[in-house]
Amino acid sequence: MESSVIGKSWPAAIYAVGREKIREYAYAVGEEDPVHHEDEAARAAGFRAVVAPPMFCVVYSARAMAPAIFDPEVGINLALMVHGSQEFTWGEPVCAGDEITTVATLADMSEKDGKKFFVFESVSTNQDGAETVRGTWTNIVRGG
């Protein structure tokens, strides 16, 4: 493993949050609260527009994570990779119409018992510069 790649960041990825995408995601994961489906209900609850369920962060972060995970300099053998653990810390809620910028960084790499651990961090901010989520993504590569 080439430890000099630890600390590498990839170019910021921008994601425009659409109302129908929030609805599609909310429907897929079973989030039935009207604040995720109707602007009127969301506004009544104090949001600017339809609000994303917290875990929608995986949708807008994914665009920033893919180039990091596929980077040959990091050297992940994707065929042997599993998603080991995940943490999110949420800030400002994300609503339809927001533009979210996400930057991914390789925070750590290590090896233990024949497994390689790759820890990425992502920080997402909205169009006003407010942090919406911070993610820690741990991928494990077995025997590769």
Added chain:
Amino acid sequence: MKPGDSIPELRVTPDKYLPHRYAGASGDFNPIHIDPDFAKAVGLPSNILHGLYGMAQVARACTQAAGGDPRKLRRLSVQFRGMGFPEQEITVTGTVREEAGDGVVVEPVAEQGGNQIIRNAEAELSL
């Protein structure tokens, strides 16, 4: 909610095509999730659920326990362990571990057929 309390249990049975809907919603079209033949060819019993779908069910259970407002879920960390499968019921349970700031820390677990698919999880809820 106070330390030792259980959060209301969440039960959900993802149908046969749930992994396809989740793939479309999330953009993760890894064939191990949506193609049973591919999954079997790489040694899995069948196509498996997306781990982040399971984490979304844990998030949903925790948010509901805090009254349903998505702003109440401050932090969630999980470990993905056993594989989850479509057409089998998932149960999310959880216990309040301690009070923290303006809320509580909950330890949730997602289980399917006696197998923990998400464990060592921690959720911070504001109340």
